[in-house]
Amino acid sequence: MAEPKVKYDRQLRIWGEQGQAALEKASICLLNCGPTGSETLKNLVLGGVGSITVVDGSKVEVGDLGNNFMVDESSVGESKAKCVCTFLQELNDAVKAKFIEDCPEELIETNPSFFSQFTLVIATQLVEDSMVKLDRICREANIILIFARSYGLMGLVRISVKEHTVIESKPDHFLDDLRLNNPWPELTRFTETIDLNTTDAVVQKHTPYIVILVKIAEEWANTHGGNLPSTREEKRQFKDLIKSKMITADEENYKEAMEASYKVFSPRGIGVSLQKIIDDSCTEVDSSSSDFWVMVAALKEFIANEGGGETPLEGSIPDMTSSTELYVNLQKTYQAKAEADFLVMEQRVRNLLKKIGRDPASISKANIKNFSKNARKLAVCRYRLIEEEFNSPVQSELQKYLTDEGHGTLQEANSVKVLPENTAAGLYILLRAADRFAVNYNKFPSEFDSEMDEDISRLKTTAVSLLNDLGCNSSTVSEDLINEMCRYGASELHVVSAFVGGVASQEVIKLITRQFIPMSGTFIFNGIDNNSQLLLL
Amino acid sequence: MADSIPQSRSRDLDKLLLRPGNLVGPTFEAGAQLRDDIKECVRVLVIGAGGLGCELLKDLAFSGFRNLEVIDMDRIEVTNLNRQFLFRLGDVGKPKAEVAAKRVMERVSGVDIKSHFCRIEDKPISFYNDFHIIVLGLDSIEARSYINSVACSFLEYDSDDNPQEESIKPMVDGGTEGFKGHARIIMPGVTPCFECTIWLFPPQVKFPLCTLAETPRTAAHCIEYAHLIKWDEAHSGKTFDPDDPEHMQWVYSEAVKRAELFGIPGVTYSLTQGVVKNIIPAIASTNAIISAACALETLKVVSGCSKTLTNYLTYNGVEGLHTKVTEFVRDKDCLVCGPGVLIELEASVTLKKFIDLLEDHPKLLLIRVSVTYRGKNLYMQAPPILEEMTRSNLDLPLFELMGKTPRDIVHVTGAAGKGDKKQSCSRKLRVVFKGMVGVTDMDMAGGA
Numbered sequence: 008m009a010e011p012k013v014k015y016d017r018q019l020r021i022w023g024e025q026g027q028a029a030l031e032k033a034s035i036c037l038l039n040c041g042p043t044g045s046e047t048l049k050n051l052v053l054g055g056v057g058s059i060t061v062v063d064g065s066k067v068e069v070g071d072l073g074n075n076f077m078v079d080e081s082s083v084g085e086s087k088a089k090c091v092c093t094f095l096q097e098l099n100d101a102v103k104a105k106f107i108e109d110c111p112e113e114l115i116e117t118n119p120s121f122f123s124q125f126t127l128v129i130a131t132q133l134v135e136d137s138m139v140k141l142d143r144i145c146r147e148a149n150i151i152l153i154f155a156r157s158y159g160l161m162g163l164v165r166i167s168v169k170e171h172t173v174i175e176s177k178p179d180h181f182l183d184d185l186r187l188n189n190p191w192p193e194l195t196r197f198t199e200t201i202d203l204n205t206t207d208a209v210v211q212k213h214t215p216y217i218v219i220l221v222k223i224a225e226e227w228a229n230t231h232g233g234n235l236p237s238t239r240e241e242k243r244q245f246k247d248l249i250k251s252k253m254i255t256a257d258e259e260n261y262k263e264a265m266e267a268s269y270k271v272f273s274p275r276g277i278g279v280s281l282q283k284i285i286d287d288s289c290t291e292v293d294s295s296s297s298d299f300w301v302m303v304a305a306l307k308e309f310i311a312n313e314g315g316g317e318t319p320l321e322g323s324i325p326d327m328t329s330s331t332e333l334y335v336n337l338q339k340t341y342q343a344k345a346e347a348d349f350l351v352m353e354q355r356v357r358n359l360l361k362k363i364g365r366d367p368a369s370i371s372k373a374n375i376k377n378f379s380k381n382a383r384k385l386a387v388c389r390y391r392l393i394e395e396e397f398n399s400p401v402q403s404e405l406q407k408y409l410t411d412e413g414h415g416t417l418q419e420a421n422s423v424k425v426l427p428e429n430t431a432a433g434l435y436i437l438l439r440a441a442d443r444f445a446v447n448y449n450k451f452p453s454e455f456d457s458e459m460d461e462d463i464s465r466l467k468t469t470a471v472s473l474l475n476d477l478g479c480n481s482s483t484v485s486e487d488l489i490n491e492m493c494r495y496g497a498s499e500l501h502v503v504s505a506f507v508g509g510v511a512s513q514e515v516i517k518l519i520t521r522q523f524i525p526m527s528g529t530f531i532f533n534g535i536d537n538n539s540q541l542l543l544l
Numbered sequence: 545m546a547d548s549i550p551q552s553r554s555r556d557l558d559k560l561l562l563r564p565g566n567l568v569g570p571t572f573e574a575g576a577q578l579r580d581d582i583k584e585c586v587r588v589l590v591i592g593a594g595g596l597g598c599e600l601l602k603d604l605a606f607s608g609f610r611n612l613e614v615i616d617m618d619r620i621e622v623t624n625l626n627r628q629f630l631f632r633l634g635d636v637g638k639p640k641a642e643v644a645a646k647r648v649m650e651r652v653s654g655v656d657i658k659s660h661f662c663r664i665e666d667k668p669i670s671f672y673n674d675f676h677i678i679v680l681g682l683d684s685i686e687a688r689s690y691i692n693s694v695a696c697s698f699l700e701y702d703s704d705d706n707p708q709e710e711s712i713k714p715m716v717d718g719g720t721e722g723f724k725g726h727a728r729i730i731m732p733g734v735t736p737c738f739e740c741t742i743w744l745f746p747p748q749v750k751f752p753l754c755t756l757a758e759t760p761r762t763a764a765h766c767i768e769y770a771h772l773i774k775w776d777e778a779h780s781g782k783t784f785d786p787d788d789p790e791h792m793q794w795v796y797s798e799a800v801k802r803a804e805l806f807g808i809p810g811v812t813y814s815l816t817q818g819v820v821k822n823i824i825p826a827i828a829s830t831n832a833i834i835s836a837a838c839a840l841e842t843l844k845v846v847s848g849c850s851k852t853l854t855n856y857l858t859y860n861g862v863e864g865l866h867t868k869v870t871e872f873v874r875d876k877d878c879l880v881c882g883p884g885v886l887i888e889l890e891a892s893v894t895l896k897k898f899i900d901l902l903e904d905h906p907k908l909l910l911i912r913v914s915v916t917y918r919g920k921n922l923y924m925q926a927p928p929i930l931e932e933m934t935r936s937n938l939d940l941p942l943f944e945l946m947g948k949t950p951r952d953i954v955h956v957t958g959a960a961g962k963g964d965k966k967q968s969c970s971r972k973l974r975v976v977f978k979g980m981v982g983v984t985d986m987d988m989a990g991g992a
């Protein structure tokens with residue numbers, strides 16, 4: 008038995024031990040284990056989810072051998088759920104794997120309470136009617152649901168959950184929380200101990216840019232009526248001012264200061280997306296509020312009071328040219344402020360908990376600290392019921408996606424960005440039309456080689472009536488795309504399934520670890536030219 | 545389901561390959577013939593049997609390809625098991641290429657996968673010319689660069705400097721890091737090659753030695769001090785081996801000592817490994833996504849069954865889900881995929897002198913050069929037996945060795961680059977002998 012820490016090393020570096028623990032606690036249900044389902048689950052089993060339950064009522068057919076890695080010659084005629092489950096277990100013996108030989112559609116109809124035992128349900132290859140029913144069941148039971156579908160060269164992935172909140176969104180590029188344009192007293196005091204007009208060349212070269220920028224920003228404000236640079240010209244002058252403090256041309260710290268000067272120009276206070284969260288009605292907390300919203304309510308108070316319009320300080324600084332001593336002391340100054348802000352936050356959280364009649368100790372210190380540190384990066388994702396999207400999509404958006412002739416390109420320096428055409432939206436409409444078609448004709452368009460031409464015109468009629476029902480009478484789907492959809496004949500290609508399953512499993516990981524931000528909207532994989540799109544309907 | 549028609553294993557793929565369509569490539573001819581050609585005639589090489597390679601072999605096997613080969617020099621490690629789904633705990637220590645090939649053949653019947661457990665540079669250039677398409681599942685810029693230069697060396701230009709279609713060796717390249725990845729198609733001479741857009745892969749920034757020695761600030765600085773400076777001081781002559789746990793442990797404890805000395809927080813064993821081995825985080829899902837995109841594009845390039853990606857796809861799942869297609873453009877002066885560097889020589893120049901010349905050539909700066917002409921080894925640096933066999937050519941005039949051809953393409957391999965950062969590469973040269981060609985011929989040789 009390998010040390011799990013070693014086995015999972017490459018992913019622990021992404022989501023850490025807490026993320027891994029969340030995965031190992033999760034219990035996941037898969038509906039239908041064709042290639043799309045099998046590939047989704049494969050990625051999760053490798054990552055070490057707690058348990059999986061594979062639900063599929065079908066037997067392995069010869070055709071399955073051409074698209075599903077989890078079945079083989081010897082499994083023809085046997086339960087597909089069993090074969091897939093056996094193979095998946097082979098991948099990771101730490102995962103509890105079981106299977107249920109039952110038809111998912113039947114389970115949805117007859118045993119809705121079945122789904123409430125899981126952390127998350129992955130529903131693959133379901134048609135519209137079953138999707139809608141399952142969605143209602145999971146929403147009611149507050150179970151996270153994710154749909155994944157492969158159809159010829161297209162695919163769909165859609166998350167459905169009432170609300171998903173994220174503390175550790177871990178964005179790639181996020182402005183450092185340095186408060187250069189709004190220093191707190193201890194930081195100002197720290198910078199006051201350093202003289203930028205030193206004649207000591209060693210000191211000159213080892214003054215960190217934080218100190219340089221705080222001091223020059225202060226100098227600027229003193230001569231500009233307390234304001235910081237805002238126009239392009241002022242920003243240029245500000246950089247010139249930094250440059251004028253250099254003694255020789257090779258002072259890395261001053262070069263860094265000029266490059267980081269935008270951090271002085273950035274607006275004070277909180278960003279738009281955090282403002283939206285603060286303004287959410289959920290911040291009026293009561294005993295039924297989640298820990299997240301209790302902490303947001305405390306954050307709101309903090310910003311309005313002690314924070315003076317700012318969140319608690321994050322408390323870390325990027326590496327920069329500096330003497331070790333100055334850097335370490337600067338780091339301590341930031342950490343001390345972050346710790347002080349956290350203590351205030353903690354008090355506010357405890358008071359709020361008491362106020363709403365909860366145990367004041369019911370949110371751990373560690374959680375509040377983590378929240379405090381990540382306050383600027385919070386995220387809240389909410390998803391419409393799939394039924395709402397299907398019956399009343401955001402019409403203006405759908406119209407836009409459908410008519411977007413796009414096919415444009417955007418000239419950049421040494422490349423051209425290829426803009427998505429309306430293909431993805433067309434595929435979305437046609438997939439839904441194919442499901443309607445299946446209700447009427449008991450087969451998918453051109454599923455079999457007979458009646459190819461008839462099916463093309465039938466699918467067209469179905470698509471037109473669907474667009475009508477959605478209030479998009481003026482929109483059309485191209486003949487080529489209708490033809491293409493019929494060509495696919497409801498095939499489940501392995502590569503498309505692997506892509507769709509890859510996306511679905513990645514979203515599952517984000518949802519379970521509560522790290523990073525899951526996708527919003529409905530993802531349409533466009534395998535024709537790989538220009539996939541997220542439709543916000 | 546009614547069993548009147550016996551079901552085929554290629555039930556799903558057949559729809560894509562046997563049915564005509566309108567949104568397809570110009571060469572697409574739907575039918576059983578196409579399916580059978582893919583099965584019987586098309587040869588695909590997968591480079592790398594790691595996170596991407598394992599997925600690629602499976603995906604290609606299910607895309608109708610039957611003749612696959614895979615090359616990888618690595619052995620299976622425990623840290624591979626969170627994503628390289630063809631390997632089990634009991635496989636640790638075995639060659640990746642061999643195990644991956646075996647596992648896919650076990651499960652997808654009819655597929656033949658030949659494995660090569662060696663470095664990519666160990667294969668003769670001609671090995672790579674044997675494939676219709678090369679799919680790259682690599683995590684190193686150097687290796688991509690090498691394969692790219694090899695594939696581009698097969699490219700021939702006509703007298704109007706247009707690439708000759710039958711000499712184009714298509715490549716499909718994938719790469720991942722954490723939740724992000726890319727997939728691209730390289731058609732040498734048509735779309736930008738790896739070198740045309742090398743700026744997409746900026747070299748990793750190294751810490752200045754003076755920072756490590758004098759002003760460490762971060763845990764990584766302390767680790768690199770122990771790894772790059774202290775190790776050599778303490779172990780005269782013994783090379784540091786990142787795979788030796790005792791060595792790693794030594795670096796870790798030295799880094800801890802240094803961090804304590806300077807009051808720097810954050811040195812852990814895991815970070816030490818990460819910094820020293822430059823570990824790139826990797827997960828199954830991203831590898832699956834990128835490999836699937838690569839395999840699909842491979843099928844499209846070969847069959848024309850749909851439009852192809854033009855020409856670079858990026859995927860980012862960190863904040864929501866973002867995919868973007870970018871059409872990069874070729875660098876007209878690219879040394880690798882252009883018509884070749886022009887070398888003008890006197891007819892009397894010996895092979896030895898020619899080789900020396902390449903070392904000083906400002907565009908090439910090639911050392912340890914081996915030379916081949918029309919598939920014939922003129923001089924080989926290695927292996928020793930070949931070196932000995934070709935050594936006598938060194939004193940002969942190149943003009944003679946080339947059968948007195950006044951102007952032709954010569955392939956050379958060697959190491960290029962500045963300072964100690966040399967890397968293996970292959971270059972195509974347009975050799976012209978002065979006074980042996982007419983003026984009109986000279987005009988067309990100046991394209992590079």
Ligand SMILES: [Zn+2]
Pocket residue numbers: 736737738739740741875878879880881882
């Ligand atoms: Zn190039």
